[in-house]
Amino acid sequence: MTEKTALTPATHTTPPAKFSHGVRKGNLLQVAGQVGFLPAVEGQAPTPAGPTLREQTLQTLANVKAILEEGGASWDDAVMIRVYLTDVAHFAELNEIYDAYFEQQGLTQAPAARTTVYVGLPPGLLIEIDALAVLS
Amino acid sequence: MTEKTALTPATHTTPPAKFSHGVRKGNLLQVAGQVGFLPAVEGQAPTPAGPTLREQTLQTLANVKAILEEGGASWDDAVMIRVYLTDVAHFAELNEIYDAYFEQQGLTQAPAARTTVYVGLPPGLLIEIDALAVLS
Amino acid sequence: MTEKTALTPATHTTPPAKFSHGVRKGNLLQVAGQVGFLPAVEGQAPTPAGPTLREQTLQTLANVKAILEEGGASWDDAVMIRVYLTDVAHFAELNEIYDAYFEQQGLTQAPAARTTVYVGLPPGLLIEIDALAVLS
Numbered sequence: 001m002t003e004k005t006a007l008t009p010a011t012h013t014t015p016p017a018k019f020s021h022g023v024r025k026g027n028l029l030q031v032a033g034q035v036g037f038l039p040a041v042e043g044q045a046p047t048p049a050g051p052t053l054r055e056q057t058l059q060t061l062a063n064v065k066a067i068l069e070e071g072g073a074s075w076d077d078a079v080m081i082r083v084y085l086t087d088v089a090h091f092a093e094l095n096e097i098y099d100a101y102f103e104q105q106g107l108t109q110a111p112a113a114r115t116t117v118y119v120g121l122p123p124g125l126l127i128e129i130d131a132l133a134v135l136s
Numbered sequence: 137m138t139e140k141t142a143l144t145p146a147t148h149t150t151p152p153a154k155f156s157h158g159v160r161k162g163n164l165l166q167v168a169g170q171v172g173f174l175p176a177v178e179g180q181a182p183t184p185a186g187p188t189l190r191e192q193t194l195q196t197l198a199n200v201k202a203i204l205e206e207g208g209a210s211w212d213d214a215v216m217i218r219v220y221l222t223d224v225a226h227f228a229e230l231n232e233i234y235d236a237y238f239e240q241q242g243l244t245q246a247p248a249a250r251t252t253v254y255v256g257l258p259p260g261l262l263i264e265i266d267a268l269a270v271l272s
Numbered sequence: 273m274t275e276k277t278a279l280t281p282a283t284h285t286t287p288p289a290k291f292s293h294g295v296r297k298g299n300l301l302q303v304a305g306q307v308g309f310l311p312a313v314e315g316q317a318p319t320p321a322g323p324t325l326r327e328q329t330l331q332t333l334a335n336v337k338a339i340l341e342e343g344g345a346s347w348d349d350a351v352m353i354r355v356y357l358t359d360v361a362h363f364a365e366l367n368e369i370y371d372a373y374f375e376q377q378g379l380t381q382a383p384a385a386r387t388t389v390y391v392g393l394p395p396g397l398l399i400e401i402d403a404l405a406v407l408s
Contacts, residue, residue, distance in 0.1 A: 027298070076276070077276075077297075079276065079295050079297050079300060079302045080295075080302045080304075080404075081291065088392055088393070088394050088395070091394060094289075095288055095289035098289050098290060098291075099289050099290045102290040103290070109275065109276040110276050110277060110278030110292050110295050111278070111290045111291050111292050111295075112291060112292065112295060112302075113291060113292050113293065113294055113295050113302045113303060113304035113402070114287075114289070114291035114292075114304050114305065115304060115305030115354070115356075115400070115402045116305060117305070117356050117391040117392070117393065117400065118391055118392030118393065119391050119392070132302070134274070134276075134297045134298055134300055136274045
């Protein structure tokens with residue numbers, strides 16, 4: 001039997017429901033939808049990194065990365081990144097932030113595929129991202 | 137060659153288009169987007185379990201589970217559950233229902249990752265759920 | 273180590289950000305969100321196939337198929353197709369177009385699972401589709 005392991009980085013709050021921030025089973029790693037919450041502080045409600053798309057996107061990407069790494073993976077293992085924005089007008093800025101971020105990550109393999117759609121999110125949140133990775 | 141098998145529980149209506157309610161190929165099982173339709177009755181149009189979020193969520197989860205089981209899997213094999221709600225105001229109630237449901241399922245492994253976003257759905261439907269499972 | 277390969281059909285424009293139109297890693301192939309852009313013409317901005325749902329859907333499906341084929345896969349390998357529409361009123365017509373398209377593709381295995389939700393998309397775009405395939 002292949003075990004399914006929950007991935008819970010030290011920076012993360014307890015999930016608000018019975019789900020895992022990420023799970024790994026065999027060579028597949030699934031990251032749950034992440035938002036731009038700052039590292040958890042005990043006794044405090046989750047707080048977004050800031051009101052801007054830039055702040056929230058960079059924190060969200062850091063949160064996804066923490067889960068990938070908790071499972072022994074890196075951005076190079078990601079095959080799909082799903083980006084949920086709340087406003088079509090944010091697309092160009094998202095792409096700028098996204099490109100600059102991944103330039104800095106020093107990918108050695110093809111970047112992941114991506115789907116970007118525009119949905120509703122809880123008040124104050126501008127972006128949510130999840131990811132699927134296949135480990136080597 | 138690995139075969140791809142359609143998963144069609146006895147409780148399910150014929151899909152309204154050329155897709156499968158679920159498919160299994162190798163050790164991967166993908167459940168199509170399920171809504172809260174009651175078990176199919178021949179000659180009748182699909183009918184949601186009820187107007188409330190609770191009724192629809194429990195029926196939707198039952199529909200996802202039926203497909204997992206049809207493919208020889210269980211909730212313990214699910215690595216990702218995607219929840220589509222129509223109203224941000226439903227998040228807290230969804231989490232209560234979701235938690236209580238999975239408590240009852242007696243999971244023996246880490247719960248699946250989850251992404252929840254808010255989208256449009258056909259009139260009368262409050263929730264849609266799909267899932268990805270990796271069999272042991 | 274299993275390599276991750278970017279899939280870039282000749283018909284496709286350069287992605288507007290640091291992502292791949294599709295990637296293959298091991299036996300998994302992920303197609304990024306495709307829209308109804310006509311084959312790329314150098315020096316011209318991407319242009320949708322037409323204003324109607326039919327034109328855009330058929331072009332979008334052709335774009336997904338091109339990426340599957342670039343990775344050595346076909347529709348028969350697809351396990352999940354995610355359809356993003358902008359208008360609930362398009363569901364019945366989408367299903368007609370989708371069914372007729374897949375009838376013509378001569379599938380020899382079970383059709384893929386599918387989730388259809390209603391989201392926002394950039395102005396002029398009525399549909400976006402992504403897909404996950406498992407190669408035999």
